[in-house]
Amino acid sequence: MKNMNKRDFLKKAGIGATATAAAAISAPYVHAKNKPIKWRLQTYAGASLAEHVIKPSIDAFNKAANGEMIIELYTADQLVPTGELFRAMQRGTIDAVQSDDDSIAAPVDVSVFGAYFPFASRYSLDVPTLFNHYGLNEIWEEAYSEVKGVKWLSAGAWDPCNFTTKEPIRSVADLKGKRIFTFPTGGRFLKKFGVVPVTLPWEDVEVAMQTGELDGIAWSGITEAYTVGWADVNNYYLTNNISGAWSGSYFANEDRWNELPPHLQTLFKLCMDSSHYYRQHWYWWGEAHYRTTGGKLELTTIPANEWKVIETAAYEYWDEIAAKSERSAKIVKILKDYATTMQKAGAPYRY
Numbered sequence: 001m002k003n004m005n006k007r008d009f010l011k012k013a014g015i016g017a018t019a020t021a022a023a024a025i026s027a028p029y030v031h032a033k034n035k036p037i038k039w040r041l042q043t044y045a046g047a048s049l050a051e052h053v054i055k056p057s058i059d060a061f062n063k064a065a066n067g068e069m070i071i072e073l074y075t076a077d078q079l080v081p082t083g084e085l086f087r088a089m090q091r092g093t094i095d096a097v098q099s100d101d102d103s104i105a106a107p108v109d110v111s112v113f114g115a116y117f118p119f120a121s122r123y124s125l126d127v128p129t130l131f132n133h134y135g136l137n138e139i140w141e142e143a144y145s146e147v148k149g150v151k152w153l154s155a156g157a158w159d160p161c162n163f164t165t166k167e168p169i170r171s172v173a174d175l176k177g178k179r180i181f182t183f184p185t186g187g188r189f190l191k192k193f194g195v196v197p198v199t200l201p202w203e204d205v206e207v208a209m210q211t212g213e214l215d216g217i218a219w220s221g222i223t224e225a226y227t228v229g230w231a232d233v234n235n236y237y238l239t240n241n242i243s244g245a246w247s248g249s250y251f252a253n254e255d256r257w258n259e260l261p262p263h264l265q266t267l268f269k270l271c272m273d274s275s276h277y278y279r280q281h282w283y284w285w286g287e288a289h290y291r292t293t294g295g296k297l298e299l300t301t302i303p304a305n306e307w308k309v310i311e312t313a314a315y316e317y318w319d320e321i322a323a324k325s326e327r328s329a330k331i332v333k334i335l336k337d338y339a340t341t342m343q344k345a346g347a348p349y350r351y
Contacts, residue, residue: 037069044082044099046202047075048228054098057275069264076202089253090149096252102184108143109325115183116161116243118314120335124245127157134334151257156276158246159283163238164225165216168300181205182218189317209233223286226294237297240307
């Protein structure tokens with residue numbers, strides 16, 4: 001055997017060490033390819049709406065995860081009724097949720113501000129601005145840290161809350177007695193004006209409109225009305241809205257989230273941001289597009305001086321909510337400060 005000097009030994013040892021290190025680094029990926037991490041995520045949205053509000057980002061995640069992780073996407077009520085999503089996620093029955101805090105009955109005081117808190121926003125950009133620059137991110141993280149088993153991840157904006165109805169609404173009085181599919185907090189507020197809030201599984205709404213169980217919907221803007229088929233079973237669209245944007249979030253089972261390696265947590269955060277961005281431009285496009293070219297819904301408007309009655313009542317409602325907890329009072333103060341800032345800024349922030 002040829003004698004090996006010290007230099008040759010170190011060189012060969014280095015090659016062996018490098019190979020061993022490379023094998024160690026690649027081992028988790030090889031393991032993941034054989035047995036990827038699997039999550040089940042349920043969205044609040046029905047199948048046709050999910051195609052826009054979440055599916056593109058989940059498809060992107062599954063592709064970018066490169067076999068290490070797969071997220072199975074389920075639509076509204078497919079695995080668990082929407083009102084039971086929080087508890088199911090807490091138990092680990094499902095791994096993650098896309099919804100608003102209000103609809104999933106999150107047991108935190110901030111849940112009332114999810115979905116459509118009346119007049120909290122005028123435009124969709126208000127929501128990410130409030131969360132990222134006015135302190136709502138930190139407040140939501142604090143609130144959910146007090147609840148075991150669930151990790152709040154991110155909030156973003158959806159569409160405004162307008163009325164899509166069988167009969168026209170041209171005055172506040174026209175709201176009285178209307179049976180309307182809407183969100184919990186929005187429904188409680190609208191009861192002040194005679195609206196009868198109705199809760200149904202999302203997939204049953206269209207049939208309920210056809211059978212007369214519902215008189216209308218206050219669950220979305222016009223983009224969704226056309227996308228999911230509600231424009232086919234209604235006749236009118238009220239241009240006044242009680243909120244400029246739905247505030248929804250992503251949540252995960254806390255243990256499942258903590259088990260993810262940092263790079264997959266980062267990838268999921270990037271895909272959430274991608275979803276938030278897509279909705280910003282899709283809804284902004286759609287709200288104008290369908291008003292001007294939709295052709296199925298006649299637009300109606302309650303005069304501004306009369307609509308002011310509802311807006312004033314909303315601010316009184318804010319004070320009612322602020323009295324419920326110190327954290328709620330803090331959020332209401334932020335909303336008031338933000339509204340004042342936007343008003344002082346003038347156009348295009350507020351007109």
